[in-house]
Every structure is written in C-alpha cells, then in structure tokens.
Amino acid sequence: VGVGAADVAKNLGANINFVHVSSHTRETDKSGELRFNNERSLYYWKLMERLNPNLYPEEELLALPDDQELISELAAVTWTQLASGRKVTGKDDIKKKLGRSPDKADAVMLLMAEPVGLASVKVFAGDNPFYST
Incomplete structure (x- = not known):
C-alpha cells in the first residue's frame, strides 16, 4: 500500500513495516x-532466489499461485x-511492456522485505490453497 494508507493503518494500531524500495542497500x-x-x-x-530449488530446501521455497497475470x-x-x-x-518500463502496472509482482516482491524473515502467505486460487513459509 502507499504511504498514506500505511500511515492510517499504523494510526489504527496495525503493525506496519515501511519499505522504501528506492533506498540504497x-x-x-x-x-x-x-x-x-x-x-x-x-x-x-531475493524473490528469484526463493523460487530456486537449488538454493533453498523445499520447505523454504516460495509457492506461487497459477496466475497468468x-x-x-x-x-x-x-x-x-x-x-x-x-x-x-524500472516499474515504468514494465508498465510500458505489459500495458499495465505490475501490482501482483510488486506485492509478492514486497514479501522479501519482511524484517523477521519471509512472511507466511496463503493465497487461494479457486479451491486450491498455495502456501509459503
């Protein structure tokens, strides 16, 4: 979410991890x-690494839904x-290439910013749950 929505959520007591993806690392x-x-x-x-079975044991791999977008x-x-x-x-270059914003990819990418390790995710695609740990 954007900074404005994150500020509102934080003011309501939500545990928010602010991420500034343009920051140097x-x-x-x-x-x-x-x-x-x-x-x-x-x-x-890091997302690419978490999808690579040569780098992580199966229980640490990220499982993605079968979502064509x-x-x-x-x-x-x-x-x-x-x-x-x-x-x-750059995000603008990806937008030009796809004709839309890469919102789903960005959401998954932001999982890698979790401060205490990869966040647990449960995504439902129809009746099939996909899990990551």
Whole structure:
C-alpha cells in the first residue's frame, strides 16, 4: 500500500513495516557476492532466489499461485549491471511492456522485505490453497 494508507493503518494500531524500495542497500545476494542498486532490486532478486530449488530446501521455497497475470509480470522483470550493483527493470518500463502496472509482482516482491524473515502467505486460487513459509 502507499504511504498514506500505511500511515492510517499504523494510526489504527496495525503493525506496519515501511519499505522504501528506492533506498540504497548494502545487502548482498545469498552468495554474498552480488550487490544491488536499490532495495527494489534486492527484493526482486531475493524473490528469484526463493523460487530456486537449488538454493533453498523445499520447505523454504516460495509457492506461487497459477496466475497468468502474476507470471507475466514476473517474466517482464529484467536486469542491468551498473557500477553500483544490479538494477531491476524500472516499474515504468514494465508498465510500458505489459500495458499495465505490475501490482501482483510488486506485492509478492514486497514479501522479501519482511524484517523477521519471509512472511507466511496463503493465497487461494479457486479451491486450491498455495502456501509459503
């Protein structure tokens, strides 16, 4: 959600984790070798890592729903290597490519910002629940 909605929720007593995806980060990838241009790039990379069974045991992998919009949004993400680190495709560029905002991909990407580890998610697609831990 945007800052305005987050402020209202916080004032109502909700536990809010403010995330500024344009902020610089010193955090690296799982290997400790790759650096990132900003937090948005870091979180998209962490998302990619959480989908890779070669990097995490099955119980730590993120399970995504069979949602074609989400899949197309995630597939639209590309990378550029800069002196300051890896940079994910800008949101405006993804909007141009898709003809719409990548809201679903951004929502999943923001799960990687959870301060105490990956958030638990339960997504229902019809009668089929998809879980992540």
